Amino acid sequence: MALSWQYEAPDEAETTAGKLSSAELIEALKAAGDPTRLRLLMLCRRCELSVSELTWIIGQSQPRVSRHLKVLCDAGLLNRYAEGTWVMYRLALQGGVAPLGRLIDELLDVEEGETSEILERLEEVRNRRRAVAQSYFSRNAEHWSEMTRLQVSEREVETALHAILGWGRLGDMLDLGTGTGRLLAILAGRAETAIGVDINSEMLGVARQAIDRPDFEHVQVRQADIRRLPYGKASFDLITAHQVLHYLDDPDVVVREAARVLRPGGRLVIADLLPHDMEQLKTEQAHRRLGFSDEEIESWFETAGLETGESVKLSGRPLPVGIWSAVKPGNQGKQGQ
Ligand SMILES: C[S@@+](CC[C@H](N)C(=O)[O-])C[C@H]1O[C@@H](n2cnc3c(N)ncnc32)[C@H](O)[C@@H]1O
Structure with a gap:
């Protein structure tokens, strides 16, 4: 199976938490200070998502969504990971600005019209993923049950x-x-x-x-x-x-x-x-x-x-x-x- 590699070197920002300089904090606040980016933060806290999934959920063009994602990654609010030919995004959980991402998500009113629609689309993505996983399971069910029996x-x-x-x-x-x-x-x-x-x-x-x-x-x-x-x-x-x-x-x-x-x-x-x-x-x-x-x-x-x-x-x-x-x-x- 082809596996494309991206070495995940231990990232300083991932391992050290602490105080931020005012410049770092301003960069993070600016990065978060945009309606699309707020939604991207909210989505990537709930689930790890690829650019194409995010593009579909947000309903904007892929280049635009990619640009927003880059701003959030550069500010340390999101982390990106390669998975084969895919790139996945999730909310940064460690590092100086990580608490800001969580706080923003907690403050955001998810009942608000457009935000709640976006969350419904996230649920559709999750359902699709479940169906794919289930079909893989069914295809291999015989193998698994045989091993369980033995x-x-x-x-x-x-x-x-x-x-x-x-x-x-x-x-x-x-x-x-x-x-x-x-x-x-x-x-x-x-x-x-x-x-x-x-x-x-x-x-x-x-x-x-x-x-x-x-x-x-x-x-x-x-x-x-x-x-x-x-x-x-x-x-x-x-x-x-x-x-x-x-x-x-x-x-x-x-x-x-x-x-x-x-x-x-x-x-x-x-x-x-x-x-x-x-x-x-x-x-x-x-x-x-x-x-x-x-x-x-x-x-x-x-x-x-x-x-x-x-x-x-x-x-x-x-x-x-x-x-x-x-x-x-x-x-x-x-x-x-
Ligand atoms: C029998 S399953 C065991 C899964 C799990 N550890 C469990 O006990 O439920 C073996 C798993 O090892 C993975 N695997 C096999 N060779 C691997 C490798 N070189 N690197 C990473 N995963 C591998 C397979 O894809 C498969 O998911």
Whole structure:
């Protein structure tokens, strides 16, 4: 699958909050001081949207909408992300001017005639997205139900995951191969920020539905190859990889990449199949590996400079599941604070 890359270097404006100079504040106020841009802020707080979706909702030409978006991004009120050939926009949640974007949205009367019409059009976009995600689900339903039948129950895996993670805060979390976004839905409530990455844009459409909740403003999904993560080193406190490594020829690369972007004290938790002999899963379900042994996973942890932690085995017929955890040596990360 073609994946166009845009490296998301850690952005200072995203990571540091604090006082603004009067020039910065004036630029942000000017940027927001326009009827179309107010609406763009309001829309991008509710949902991550592409230029073409925004153009359709706002009802202006694409070049005009793009110009307004640029002004808002330059002022730090919006963030833009590449996803394949698309560019997505969302309200900046961190950085000096981020509180201004939220405040504007909170002050804006959404019952006002034109604003409420715009929100109705946003709902249409969301409904269309749901329909696309649903059709992807239906096309793959057979595959998913077959895997569910063969494996340990989701509930059992979740219980074991919670036992390994404990019940504290999780800090900044990254879910590798997020798929349906299930792990985000389960864990992101305890995270400061949570990002799910997946290489498949249709899966991202499904995951977006799982995180389209008012209490998940801090949660996002991004298109990325987990063998080459678009994040700087020491960016996360918790990284999860649930049922994804067996699709890769080189899962050890993913473990090294996870170790790079983990903060000292941060944790990597892998849940995947234990060694099995269902050879047909390679041809029928594109599995590249027939499960993993403790020795294999632990050797990857060691090579990546991680310390092996707790692990659990869950017996399933015919596919048992293992959960392995590792810690990056060094100071405690944000999780558990
Ligand atoms: C079986 S699904 C698991 C999804 C999710 N983790 C869960 O347990 O519900 C595997 C996911 O890994 C994704 N994937 C496979 N190879 C990938 C890669 N190199 N980079 C990112 N995602 C990948 C697939 O697109 C798919 O969504």
